Amino acid sequence: MEDLDTPRVVPGSADRILRTLEAFGLHWDGDVIYQSQRSDVYGAALDQLQTAGYTFECSCSRRDMSGTGDTGYPGTCRLGPTRRGVLTATRFRVPPDFVVLFDDGIQGKCRFNTHELGDVIIRRKDKIIAYQLAVVLDDALQHVTNVVRGTDLLESTAWQILLQQALKLSTPSYAHLPLVVEQTHEKLSKSRHSVPVEPARAGVSLTTVLRMLNHPPPPELENDVPERLLEWAVHQWNPVAVAHVRSVTARDTVHAK
Ligand SMILES: [Zn+2]
Known part of the structure; x- marks a missing residue:
């Protein structure tokens, strides 16, 4: 947990990060x-x-x-x-x-x-x-x-x-x-109204991210639970599909309304 910048550590954020990882099936x-x-x-x-x-x-x-x-x-x-x-x-x-x-x-x-x-x-x-x-x-x-x-x-x-x-x-x-960036190639950030990932919508986010990484899940797995999506992705994973890609542009799904 990268919490060295003590004055800037937001109470509760470490725990929120762990819960988010769990929601995404990451252990x-x-x-x-x-x-x-x-x-x-x-x-x-x-x-x-x-x-x-x-x-x-x-x-x-x-x-x-x-x-x-x-x-x-x-x-x-x-x-x-x-x-x-x-x-x-x-x-x-x-x-x-x-x-x-x-x-x-x-x-x-x-x-x-x-x-x-x-x-x-x-x-x-x-x-x-x-x-x-x-x-x-x-x-x-x-x-x-x-x-x-x-x-x-x-x-x-x-x-x-x-x-x-x-x-x-x-x-x-x-x-x-690759990094997800704005249409203007800038990093996502609060000041540009980017929203944090929502644990409750983990399956939707994972589906979006896998598409961005040129690993689109088959229709029957779209927006499925993280465990099934990740299991599929681990078996399908091919680094060549993203070779030399430095960034991908954010689509509407990762923007605030
Ligand atoms: Zn100097």
């Missing part, structure tokens, strides 16, 4: 693990990276970085924070002009140059451990062998592989599924 092994209870593990890994010279402190403000987003940090503070007396974030120093290659189960051969990626933040100014570092440790501690997620995290994979190598952890296999 998990063992106990649910909360990132907020793993501070010691993340702190030890951060120390390890600092000791090995993989990090530097960055004093850049959001304004200094405007327009660059998450990627493409120009290396401003690589030789030390450029501002005095301000809070600093910790960045992971990526090797210069190095190409990260991986073979994605759906997107195929992926390559990212560290020059374009930039040095990623692994601990924020408010001292909260950032997603990239936490997720690498979570995967390793749970012996995750296959990561399946959305293409919005395709680029993050490159940083995660570099972090795994720096921490001497093994790299799992990755498969990045």
Whole structure:
């Protein structure tokens, strides 16, 4: 459960996520693990990276970085924070002009140059451990062998592989599924009136999603219960049907009225 951003955690949302997964026929092994209870593990890994010279402190403000987003940090503070007396974030120093290659189960051969990626933040100014570092440790501690997620995290994979190598952890296999986007190619979000999935309509949503993934269920299975739809989909699943597809456009069924 990704609840590291404590100030932004909405009470009850973790439980709602679990109930939604159950409604969709998706189950998990063992106990649910909360990132907020793993501070010691993340702190030890951060120390390890600092000791090995993989990090530097960055004093850049959001304004200094405007327009660059998450990627493409120009290396401003690589030789030390450029501002005095301000809070600093910790960045992971990526090797210069190095190409990260991986073979994605759906997107195929992926390559990212560290020059374009930039040095990623692994601990924020408010001292909260950032997603990239936490997720690498979570995967390793749970012996995750296959990561399946959305293409919005395709680029993050490159940083995660570099972090795994720096921490001497093994790299799992990755498969990045197309993301559902608006007609304008923007991500779904509350500000665009996208609605959350409704547990009570799990069968309808699964049918829609399977169609979007080029796996349309046969008429007799349309809008059926999640267990039957998933069983069918597992047997029919063919990654070639979505190979190299980065996004699919949302249809009216996933929009608010
Ligand atoms: Zn900086």
